[in-house]
Amino acid sequence: MTMREIAFSLVAVAGLLATATAKAQAPEPFGRPGASDAKGAIELIDPKVLRVCADPNNLPFSNRAGEGFENKLAQFLAGKLGKDLAYVYYPGATGFIRNTLNAHLCDVVMGMPQGDDVVQPTNPYYRTSYAIVTRAGADLDGLKTLADPRLAQKGRHIGLVANTPPGNVLARLGLLAAVKPYPLVVDTRVDAPGADMIHDLEAGAIDVAILWGPIAGYHVKRSNGRLVETLLTQEPGARMSFRIGMGVRHSDQEWKRELNRLIAQNQREIDRMLADYGVPLIDEAGAPIAVEP
Template sequence: MRFRGSLTCLTAAAWLLTQGIGSVHADLPELYERDQLRVCADGNNLPFTNSAGEGFENRIAELMADDLDVPLRYVWAPQVMGFVRNTLELRVCDVMIGVVAGYEHLQNTNEYYRSVYALVVPADFDADVTRLDDPALKGLDIGVIAETPPIVPLRRSGATVRNYLLQVDTRERAPVRDAIADVANGSLDGAVIWGPMAGYFAARHDPPLKVLPLHEDDSDVRLDFRITMGIRRGEPQWKDWINDFIDRHQDEINAILVEYQVPLLDRRGEPLDSASLNAEETS
């Protein structure tokens, strides 16, 4: 779903739905020396990226540039239809920091985190919901981004689903932020949102909203996604360098993700808390 995102401009699923396909200049040779790190990104897509460098993908890009010992440069474009075609495929930039694993129109690196859709509810919500068929959802008014995986299972659960737009120009609209704000102001009982966005925006209300990762869901849709970085095909040395970077800096990356309240899952799909991360770091 960096994406990435990043995944998606809005969700991991959005990456699968909104990226353009193109192979312009695909036969040019791979760069072997880099005098800058050129990142394809959306300038208005928190918590992933923004032009002020406030997103967690911005922070990871800074780590990469420091490791390469080169300046960091962004190519900004709204993540709507054609984003890949107009940035990465045109070779005006060289990496997308957040892309859902398995996205077939570019080359994926190794994953660097795994997250899951989450239910955002008021702080006093007293049910521990971890799946979309939980009886506690019946009759509730739940916000969801249109065309994303939770919609059909939510309707089956008996919830009333309110759709928020999927494909928007992020310079003008912020549907995820709007949906979570509607939970905070009481217009919605809850919202089911891609985990990194759920955690980030829920924490920015007073009091913070509760975020319940749906890690035990076994409906016929996928709610958890592995997130990689995306590069052009035919660049094996660049892929090898990024995979090595991820391996060497995974602890720092995890710390950034935790700072941004990203709900993280381990390789078995179980939630990773701070204690689990500390154990992994010392093992």
């Protein structure tokens, strides 16, 4: 799987994400109109405003009401920078980067997988993985791996966003016949595959949901104990965990360095922000990160 395909996977998540969906455009040429003499402002549209590219309807990442964790992070960073906050909203689908960041309508995308060369990434501000979600008290309690023989039992139904990494593992295990697929590339203004999968899980239409960690954790936290999640940090045959940073234009070197400094200086606060939304955080060894209240 290429990093571009990973970006698609994350957004289905990201919506899985966020806005990392189909961003298959080449970066704009270096430079931009409207330079200013303020520090670092030669790279920003307006040195007094943090302008963010975001999806208008993609919780838990972002929405127009500012209810996503990427919205909260943007607000936090704007305060640290002493800037006002403004958004350019665009559905997380083909053309997102070309029509927002590279069109100089905004200066940063809040969630991008490390290694996606469509943008210049900052240092990652979190690392997470895909997750298994089951109903609490069901006969799949304690499920920790896709190789668990209980998943191969006759009559099982497995929810999976199409073309995401866990599908490679399920194919190797011969479990694709049990998969109920959910679409990867969607118009988030009208479709929400992650929420649909969770609804089907709670209704009993599927026995297990396999989702990108931030989406899984968000719904599990809101389920009042009805759902349980387990991270898929290691599965033979496919990479399950990824580092997520912010994305800026390839020309914006000082802006990237400024964001890197903010991430390093405020990592504890960022971790708490993510934990409030149920985002499962892991370290480089795949171990869960305990977040202080």
